[in-house]
Amino acid sequence: MRGKGALVALLASPSAxxxxxxxxxxxxxxxxxxxxxTLDAKAVKGAPLDIGVEEPARSIDVxxxxxxxxxxxxxxxEHDDLPGRTHVINLAKGPPCPDPFALVKSxxxxxxxxxxxxxxxxxxxxxxxxxxxxxxxxxxxxRPTIVMLxxxxxxxAHKDSSEVVxxxxxxxxxxxxxxxxxxxxxxxxxDDADTRRGGDAIHKxxxxxxxxxxxxxxxxxxxxxxxxxxxMDVVQVMARALDSLVSGExxxxxANGAADKKSSEDKNEISEPMNGKRSFLxxxxxxxxxxxxxxxxxxxLAERDAREMELYLRKSYYKTASLICDASRSCALLAGHASDxxxxxxxxxxxYHLGLAFQIVDDVLDFAMDDDQLxxxxxxxxxxGLATAPILFAAQDHPELRPLIERRxxxxxxxxxxxxxxxxxxxxxxxxxxAGFHAQxxxxxxxxxxxxxxxxDALISICYIVLSRNK
Amino acid sequence: MRGKGALVALLASPSAxxxxxxxxxxxxxxxxxxxxxTLDAKAVKGAPLDIGVEEPARSIDVxxxxxxxxxxxxxxxEHDDLPGRTHVINLAKGPPCPDPFALVKSxxxxxxxxxxxxxxxxxxxxxxxxxxxxxxxxxxxxRPTIVMLxxxxxxxAHKDSSEVVxxxxxxxxxxxxxxxxxxxxxxxxxDDADTRRGGDAIHKxxxxxxxxxxxxxxxxxxxxxxxxxxxMDVVQVMARALDSLVSGExxxxxANGAADKKSSEDKNEISEPMNGKRSFLxxxxxxxxxxxxxxxxxxxLAERDAREMELYLRKSYYKTASLICDASRSCALLAGHASDxxxxxxxxxxxYHLGLAFQIVDDVLDFAMDDDQLxxxxxxxxxxGLATAPILFAAQDHPELRPLIERRxxxxxxxxxxxxxxxxxxxxxxxxxxAGFHAQxxxxxxxxxxxxxxxxDALISICYIVLSRNK
Numbered sequence: 001m002r003g004k005g006a007l008v009a010l011l012a013s014p015s016a017x018x019x020x021x022x023x024x025x026x027x028x029x030x031x032x033x034x035x036x037x038t039l040d041a042k043a044v045k046g047a048p049l050d051i052g053v054e055e056p057a058r059s060i061d062v063x064x065x066x067x068x069x070x071x072x073x074x075x076x077x078e079h080d081d082l083p084g085r086t087h088v089i090n091l092a093k094g095p096p097c098p099d100p101f102a103l104v105k106s107x108x109x110x111x112x113x114x115x116x117x118x119x120x121x122x123x124x125x126x127x128x129x130x131x132x133x134x135x136x137x138x139x140x141x142x143r144p145t146i147v148m149l150x151x152x153x154x155x156x157a158h159k160d161s162s163e164v165v166x167x168x169x170x171x172x173x174x175x176x177x178x179x180x181x182x183x184x185x186x187x188x189x190x191d192d193a194d195t196r197r198g199g200d201a202i203h204k205x206x207x208x209x210x211x212x213x214x215x216x217x218x219x220x221x222x223x224x225x226x227x228x229x230x231x232m233d234v235v236q237v238m239a240r241a242l243d244s245l246v247s248g249e250x251x252x253x254x255a256n257g258a259a260d261k262k263s264s265e266d267k268n269e270i271s272e273p274m275n276g277k278r279s280f281l282x283x284x285x286x287x288x289x290x291x292x293x294x295x296x297x298x299x300x301l302a303e304r305d306a307r308e309m310e311l312y313l314r315k316s317y318y319k320t321a322s323l324i325c326d327a328s329r330s331c332a333l334l335a336g337h338a339s340d341x342x343x344x345x346x347x348x349x350x351x352y353h354l355g356l357a358f359q360i361v362d363d364v365l366d367f368a369m370d371d372d373q374l375x376x377x378x379x380x381x382x383x384x385g386l387a388t389a390p391i392l393f394a395a396q397d398h399p400e401l402r403p404l405i406e407r408r409x410x411x412x413x414x415x416x417x418x419x420x421x422x423x424x425x426x427x428x429x430x431x432x433x434x435a436g437f438h439a440q441x442x443x444x445x446x447x448x449x450x451x452x453x454x455x456x457d458a459l460i461s462i463c464y465i466v467l468s469r470n471k
Numbered sequence: 472m473r474g475k476g477a478l479v480a481l482l483a484s485p486s487a488x489x490x491x492x493x494x495x496x497x498x499x500x501x502x503x504x505x506x507x508x509t510l511d512a513k514a515v516k517g518a519p520l521d522i523g524v525e526e527p528a529r530s531i532d533v534x535x536x537x538x539x540x541x542x543x544x545x546x547x548x549e550h551d552d553l554p555g556r557t558h559v560i561n562l563a564k565g566p567p568c569p570d571p572f573a574l575v576k577s578x579x580x581x582x583x584x585x586x587x588x589x590x591x592x593x594x595x596x597x598x599x600x601x602x603x604x605x606x607x608x609x610x611x612x613x614r615p616t617i618v619m620l621x622x623x624x625x626x627x628a629h630k631d632s633s634e635v636v637x638x639x640x641x642x643x644x645x646x647x648x649x650x651x652x653x654x655x656x657x658x659x660x661x662d663d664a665d666t667r668r669g670g671d672a673i674h675k676x677x678x679x680x681x682x683x684x685x686x687x688x689x690x691x692x693x694x695x696x697x698x699x700x701x702x703m704d705v706v707q708v709m710a711r712a713l714d715s716l717v718s719g720e721x722x723x724x725x726a727n728g729a730a731d732k733k734s735s736e737d738k739n740e741i742s743e744p745m746n747g748k749r750s751f752l753x754x755x756x757x758x759x760x761x762x763x764x765x766x767x768x769x770x771x772l773a774e775r776d777a778r779e780m781e782l783y784l785r786k787s788y789y790k791t792a793s794l795i796c797d798a799s800r801s802c803a804l805l806a807g808h809a810s811d812x813x814x815x816x817x818x819x820x821x822x823y824h825l826g827l828a829f830q831i832v833d834d835v836l837d838f839a840m841d842d843d844q845l846x847x848x849x850x851x852x853x854x855x856g857l858a859t860a861p862i863l864f865a866a867q868d869h870p871e872l873r874p875l876i877e878r879r880x881x882x883x884x885x886x887x888x889x890x891x892x893x894x895x896x897x898x899x900x901x902x903x904x905x906a907g908f909h910a911q912x913x914x915x916x917x918x919x920x921x922x923x924x925x926x927x928d929a930l931i932s933i934c935y936i937v938l939s940r941n942k
Contacts, residue, residue, distance in 0.1 A: 209724065223713055235698045243694070
């Protein structure tokens, strides 16, 4: 199910149309093929327009975003007889490789030194600001770890020696982290976020001036290093990643802006679709509740649920998955695999699903953690007006959450009410299940093209770590 | 005179060492070759460190920044017998082509439409902000005009048809303008500038959030479009241009930061070099004025003058000339000329000198104009702590300006005093003369490789316009 028909398919799927008032649909057992759902690019108007030159389809328009059955009925272990499925994630059993990060530790030590040098500049304030993330609070180094592990796991198809190729892939890992950090720094300016990664956000520690400039500096350095890799397709893929990060941020402020407008215009009319323009007749009908059967209302609610989930998944792709999946694809390209090769596609698919799983778990943790553990305030996403997977799933059982979602938690007490409701619901469990769906697909993708190796086990184990992390 | 010895040469040159107390050196007449002065990259520590991969020399380390003789004694028309000089700028006579902008007007109309589409996004606020510069206040469209004229003037050496090549060069012009506008938008956040191009700065009209995001958005779109040109060398050159813009901004806040520190630490000790660390003995000597002959003091002042001029020219290159000269070089590369070709070098040289001339005249106009005419407050650069060509030349005759320059005009009444002193000095005339030096070199460069044509005349005329503009 791809392209134009996807939204219809999504709306018709049991997961999307399920509400508390309806009987649960029966599970489809052991399908011969997993027909997963993708988003319709034209249905979601968040991405900027492109003209003049053709762009390849974004991964989110190619790969699955939701399982083909209601997430409540999904049991990945049922599908272990699927062709090509060589490893089924079993969190109880544990990952095949206990510490995947250890495998590339030696690669990341010079990486760290290099990064310090790369951000070194003669301006002490800027240098301090830019190296802040890399040194004192360098985070998980999640992205360069994935790139380095892929570099080891994927076969080298390049005419140049493995050493030369690996050197380029290392550089790609650095570029990826620089882009990631630059986007964090600029997002902090954008979001007025108070804390990030457990430390003060750069713009609070220094100033907006230094934050904007530090981000620009990292982006500029990343562009230069990327260009020097000398691989045109890689430049193009990574440029798209940068574009995606900005698109994600645009979607975010757009959703917020729309809610601002909405909540001031017609705060009490929550039964209409967001942003929908209505004629006088429509308004009159709505006021009199004429011609609206219970069934029609349910369908409308289901449509809105589906639209919110679409927006959420697309934003998650743009803001998180795109950089990981574009870096993964680039890593395969640097190893000499063609743009249309199975290896490049599988690497991209691995990064795509892993990235979505990562973001979904991140959003679950926003409800799970207190301030100390996560490094940012619990429920912070709600305060930013973000409706993430846990609350969207929770709303299916708790329709009272819908108006709060629609006004982006801007009403008095909305954040607390939403937080408590989600905590008491199955929303977090269902979101984790969706993350599991994506993690399994990431495993499937990498096993399709990488021969059995320690590095492949490490890439599989990363999926375990993403799913089971609780901080 | 290139490379390491350049600073020494610069210091020894009559222009740099001239002060009011010394007799003016005699002019060197009709040199057989113009030995112009370039900066020593290692002497000026403003640019960020680069490691790991070799970068080509920046244009500022290759081409002349200052004439080989005291600017006061320079008479370009003396040198019209120089080999390769086919056109000598004569402002009294006027440009060979009365309206160079008219020549590419038809190319810039679809350009404008394209730009509107390129910045179109579904977010109305962002879209409004990003298209703000392109539509309502689109400025001079100076950069795309130069790229389009070069596209017409340079011979096509590409195997593809002229139409296909021209289409790519048009795209390059758009990318160049997008990078330029993005840097303006981000600089506005950085500088807290109140006005730009006669309108409110974006971050005042909207918010820092929208300003950072609009700039990022344009940069990301520019990266994608640039990558799609599919020319690795062009990507690399334009990445360096982006890097230069950020480096220029870093130098700017660095100079300001150093002055802040300096002025709070030892406000009254103006005879020591900036940032110089001094031992107790040095301090004692300075206090007692022991061991400092008049000659040594003069030499020290001359050294400081030279250093300030170096900083100024390097910053002007990074912030203005680099984008123009890198875009010009890229335009030649897209026409199929090799990286090491004479055409690519000459195009770069044209853009380099034109860019410096443009910036120097811009800095003169900061002293010449009142608020209404320029679109930003007169003397705005002084308020930002910037010591530009007019004041650096003025200081050679008015040593009382030196302490003000050193503390970046942060003392009470400094801005007004500096402004009035420059207005009453020959600083603006001398700066215009330096601009003339660069404009003539731009003309020399383009005449070296472009056959006689209307477009070449237009490129020459652009130099006239840059020199004679008074707003």
